[in-house]
Amino acid sequence: xxxxxxxxxxxxxxxxxxxxxxxxxxxxxxxxxxxxxxxxxxxxxxxxxxxxxxxxxxxxxxxxxxxxxxxxxxxxxxxxxxxxxxxxxxxxxxxxxxxxxxxxxxxxxxxxxxxxxxxxxxxxxx
Numbered sequence: 001x002x003x004x005x006x007x008x009x010x011x012x013x014x015x016x017x018x019x020x021x022x023x024x025x026x027x028x029x030x031x032x033x034x035x036x037x038x039x040x041x042x043x044x045x046x047x048x049x050x051x052x053x054x055x056x057x058x059x060x061x062x063x064x065x066x067x068x069x070x071x072x073x074x075x076x077x078x079x080x081x082x083x084x085x086x087x088x089x090x091x092x093x094x095x096x097x098x099x100x101x102x103x104x105x106x107x108x109x110x111x112x113x114x115x116x117x118x119x120x121x122x123x124x125x126x
Contacts, residue, residue: 032104033093036092036107036111037092039107039111040085040089040114041089043111043114044085044114045081047121048078048082050118050125051118051121052073052078053125054072054121059121059124063117068080084110088107089107
């Protein structure tokens with residue numbers, strides 16, 4: 001069950017940003033935006049997989065128990081992180097479309113938080 005959820009989270013977190021590159025108003029030559037999207041989505045997917053495995057390893061969620069619960073269920077983690085990834089993706093695209101200087105901040109904050117969470121989960125719960 002956990003492996004199936006991990007595949008779904010990975011597909012949503014990576015395929016949605018890559019597939020949206022085909023939109024007519026998406027900048028096709030902006031490699032920095034695409035690189036940040038892929039980095040943030042990969043960190044989000046990695047964190048989702050590691051957080052889903054917490055309950056099976058006897059660990060508990062300490063960073064955001066109000067969102068996932070102390071012993072997160074894989075489906076809940078997949079839905080929340082998938083929606084978060086899509087929201088951050090569209091927020092960054094909207095800011096980029098409006099020519100804001102800080103368009104990368106949602107992706108950097110999201111990616112950094114999830115990579116940090118995944119690494120912490122990997123280190124603490126083996």
